[in-house]
Amino acid sequence: MSDFTLYYWPVPFRGEFVRAILAHVGASVDEPGSDAISDMMSMDPRNQPVPHMASPMLVDNGSGKAMAEMPAICFWLSERFDLLPPDPHLRAITLKIVSDANDVLDEMTLSGGKAMWTEASWADYLVRLRRWMAIWEAMAEQDLLPEQPIGLAQIVTATLWGTMTKQLPELRAFLSRSPASCRADVPHPVTRRSCRPSGGKPPPFRTSLVWRRDREITTQGPARVGIA
Numbered sequence: 001m002s003d004f005t006l007y008y009w010p011v012p013f014r015g016e017f018v019r020a021i022l023a024h025v026g027a028s029v030d031e032p033g034s035d036a037i038s039d040m041m042s043m044d045p046r047n048q049p050v051p052h053m054a055s056p057m058l059v060d061n062g063s064g065k066a067m068a069e070m071p072a073i074c075f076w077l078s079e080r081f082d083l084l085p086p087d088p089h090l091r092a093i094t095l096k097i098v099s100d101a102n103d104v105l106d107e108m109t110l111s112g113g114k115a116m117w118t119e120a121s122w123a124d125y126l127v128r129l130r131r132w133m134a135i136w137e138a139m140a141e142q143d144l145l146p147e148q149p150i151g152l153a154q155i156v157t158a159t160l161w162g163t164m165t166k167q168l169p170e171l172r173a174f175l176s177r178s179p180a181s182c183r184a185d186v187p188h189p190v191t192r193r194s195c196r197p198s199g200g201k202p203p204p205f206r207t208s209l210v211w212r213r214d215r216e217i218t219t220q221g222p223a224r225v226g227i228a
């Protein structure tokens, strides 16, 4: 039997942080398929391993204890595998970083694919995405995110930006630019066409990701976005 069972879709979104922590500490993990996740999510909360709405949900097969909500899972594992700094302020900073990462992911996937990006909304969103990156850079400059020791904050940071730039390689160069030039041209992730910001207030976000009834995430158009 594996050390843990992770209920999460076969996509590199919230569950990817949990996968990264488990890989870092060398724990073995099983991932049941999408049907098992759907069944788990529709179960009576009184019968779930821990009452929850949506995946990720992690079960410790040794103790039978379980946790849901991505930041709570990250903290549970980090307490157990000693991935948190001792200083109370830096511990809270770590929680902030995990919460920030959850926010970025939600924005990039437009709440798990509930809407579609347009070329104009994508161009507008790049300003905000670059600001997120600037926030991470400022944290590092203020020694709130040291390179060592490797703990939860570092694993979450590497997983968020590493996965994003792996899945959307055009973003790597863009995120290296100064915040002042962030309204530059980055091709739309699906059409790959260059697009210009619309100016004024950004329209509602839309995504290329589709949340299908069978609970898998797929893309529209010729390019794959945010999927391993």
Ligand SMILES: N[C@@H](CCC(=O)N[C@@H](CS)C(=O)NCC(=O)O)C(=O)O
Pocket: 013, 014, 015, 053, 054, 055, 056, 068, 069, 070, 071, 102, 112
């Ligand atoms: N606040 C939860 C959000 C969980 C969540 O939205 N999970 C998504 C996948 S990333 C999901 O399974 N959504 C399906 C649903 O809510 O029905 C967390 O941070 O873990």
